[in-house]
Amino acid sequence: MTISTANKQLDKTTALILAAGQGTRMQSETSKVLHEIAGRPLIYYSIRAALDAGCKDVVVVVGHAKEQVARYVVEMFGEQVRMAVQSIQKGTGDAAAAGLAAVDGDNKNIVVFYGDAPLIVADNIRAVTLALEAAPSSLHLATCTLDDPTGYGRIIRNSTSSIVAIREQRDLRSSEEANIREINPGIYAASLEFFRAALASLKPTNAQGELYLTDIVTFAVANHQPVVSISLPTDVLLGVNDRVQLADAEGKMFSRIANHWRRFGATISTGAMIDDAVRIGRDCVIGPGVILRGETVIGSQVRIDVGCVVTNTKIGDASLLKPYTVIGNSIVDKYAQLGPFSHIRPDTNIGEGAHIGNFVETKKTTMGAGSKANHLAYLGDGIVGERTNIGAGTIFCNYDGTRKHLTTIESDVFIGSDSQIVAPVRIGAGAYVATGTTVVKDVPADALAIGRVRQENKEGYAERIRQRNRSAKGSSGAQGQ
Numbered sequence: 001m002t003i004s005t006a007n008k009q010l011d012k013t014t015a016l017i018l019a020a021g022q023g024t025r026m027q028s029e030t031s032k033v034l035h036e037i038a039g040r041p042l043i044y045y046s047i048r049a050a051l052d053a054g055c056k057d058v059v060v061v062v063g064h065a066k067e068q069v070a071r072y073v074v075e076m077f078g079e080q081v082r083m084a085v086q087s088i089q090k091g092t093g094d095a096a097a098a099g100l101a102a103v104d105g106d107n108k109n110i111v112v113f114y115g116d117a118p119l120i121v122a123d124n125i126r127a128v129t130l131a132l133e134a135a136p137s138s139l140h141l142a143t144c145t146l147d148d149p150t151g152y153g154r155i156i157r158n159s160t161s162s163i164v165a166i167r168e169q170r171d172l173r174s175s176e177e178a179n180i181r182e183i184n185p186g187i188y189a190a191s192l193e194f195f196r197a198a199l200a201s202l203k204p205t206n207a208q209g210e211l212y213l214t215d216i217v218t219f220a221v222a223n224h225q226p227v228v229s230i231s232l233p234t235d236v237l238l239g240v241n242d243r244v245q246l247a248d249a250e251g252k253m254f255s256r257i258a259n260h261w262r263r264f265g266a267t268i269s270t271g272a273m274i275d276d277a278v279r280i281g282r283d284c285v286i287g288p289g290v291i292l293r294g295e296t297v298i299g300s301q302v303r304i305d306v307g308c309v310v311t312n313t314k315i316g317d318a319s320l321l322k323p324y325t326v327i328g329n330s331i332v333d334k335y336a337q338l339g340p341f342s343h344i345r346p347d348t349n350i351g352e353g354a355h356i357g358n359f360v361e362t363k364k365t366t367m368g369a370g371s372k373a374n375h376l377a378y379l380g381d382g383i384v385g386e387r388t389n390i391g392a393g394t395i396f397c398n399y400d401g402t403r404k405h406l407t408t409i410e411s412d413v414f415i416g417s418d419s420q421i422v423a424p425v426r427i428g429a430g431a432y433v434a435t436g437t438t439v440v441k442d443v444p445a446d447a448l449a450i451g452r453v454r455q456e457n458k459e460g461y462a463e464r465i466r467q468r469n470r471s472a473k474g475s476s477g478a479q480g481q
């Protein structure tokens with residue numbers, strides 16, 4: 001799932017992607033095409049399909065919330081994509097006309113599609129565009145056949161099966177038309193010359209009073225230009241108009257992404273949710289309910305068990321994430337083991353073979369190779385060397401109420417359970433910190449730091465306490481427990 005532009009065949013084709021609409025049915029302050037599925041905005045998928053198809057010139061028509069949409073497109077795709085502006089949203093035909101104004105004059109072929117159809121892939125664009133190359137004077141469009149065509153433009157054919165029109169849901173003229181299951185997924189290809197003439201001819205004579213891109217079909221028919229349909233599989237079709245369709249599209253995208261990595265040799269449970277930008281190596285096992293987000297890279301032979309959430313993190317080969325580990329913006333080297341229930345916060349660096357166990361929280365901390373913190377600890381702002389053992393209940397006291405301070409623990413150190421390490425402080429290589437110590441000053445290499453109160457045993461004292469408690473209870477008349 002990478003962006004590749006290496007396809008010479010569509011060098012002379014401009015892809016025009018319409019993304020200026022408001023998306024009223026989303027009920028949102030955000031532009032529809034910036035709503036995300038599988039970790040990327042809808043518009044990303046349309047642009048990538050165009051680039052992957054090999055279109056050298058890609059123009060995105062922006063309008064509603066154009067600053068936000070344009071900012072995203074520029075950040076993500078840089079100079080690979082140009083922008084055109086449709087200032088007033090007067091319909092898809094008007095949007096396409098706004099886009100035409102920006103088309104590279106050298107390009108003679110145009111393919112137009114929508115920014116709200118994220119399941120369309122490069123092959124679909126290529127199918128329609130290559131058909132155009134074979135028959136340059138025709139209008140080419142994709143069609144799909146659905147069990148439930150509700151909401152889509154219907155493909156109207158005459159008695160000889162030629163396409164004569166596309167009729168929008170709101171403009172259907174009869175129940176026969178409503179029952180037509182062949183619909184318009186919205187990919188059109190023709191010559192620049194054809195689009196110029198066809199778009200100039202559009203009239204807003206429809207239920208919405210808009211200029212419909214779909215009416216270029218009627219123009220072609222009136223001008224005796226053949227209309228060629230290319231039938232596409234139904235799984236590419238899904239125009240996202242509301243949040244129900246957004247969820248549907250995301251579900252389909254997740255299963256498409258999982259299948260992609262399965263084909264590369266990963267075992268992925270159904271129900272795992274893997275973002276589009278994630279990479280997964282061979283022989284990984286991804287358990288149920290696992291969520292892999294953002295720019296996460298999983299090496300090979302990694303096992304990620306039930307319910308882990310991994311965000312923007314690199315996991316090295318043969319590492320193991322036990323159930324319900326949450327990790328973000330961090331790096332894990334090979335053979336490491338995390339979890340169950342570890343919370344690895346940003347800028348953590350887990351070394352080769354290191355172990356982080358249950359209820360251990362880390363932040364901005366480096367754990368050297370082979371070091372372990374197996375139970376119940378907070379390791380914030382720390383540098384830990386190799387083969388160091390951090391006992392249960394250890395806390396790096398990194399915050400003085402104003403600033404964060406660094407804890408440095410060198411290699412081969414043993415930190416006894418329930419120790420507080422008050423930063424800034426350094427514990428030298430090979431040192432021991434006795435259980436229950438509050439470390440407030442540096443510990444030299446190979447020293448023992450012990451800072452707890454000496455234990456005293458008072459023989460028989462327990463019975464005296466019990467008697468005192470009993471008499472206190474009697475005199476106050478307190479209720480038994």
Ligand code: UD1
Nearest residue numbers: 018019020021089090091092095114115116152153184239
């Ligand atoms: C459109 C098609 C319909 C097709 C369906 C497929 C038309 C008239 N209808 O309907 O036949 O079955 O897509 O999903 O084309 N846009 C603009 N400027 C505008 C209006 C829309 O740029 O003035 C953009 C939108 O941002 C969107 C795309 O065009 O990305 C489609 O617009 P939308 O209103 O969603 O069209 P549909 O009603 O879904």
Ligand code: CA
Nearest residue numbers: 116239240241
């Ligand atoms: Ca739509």
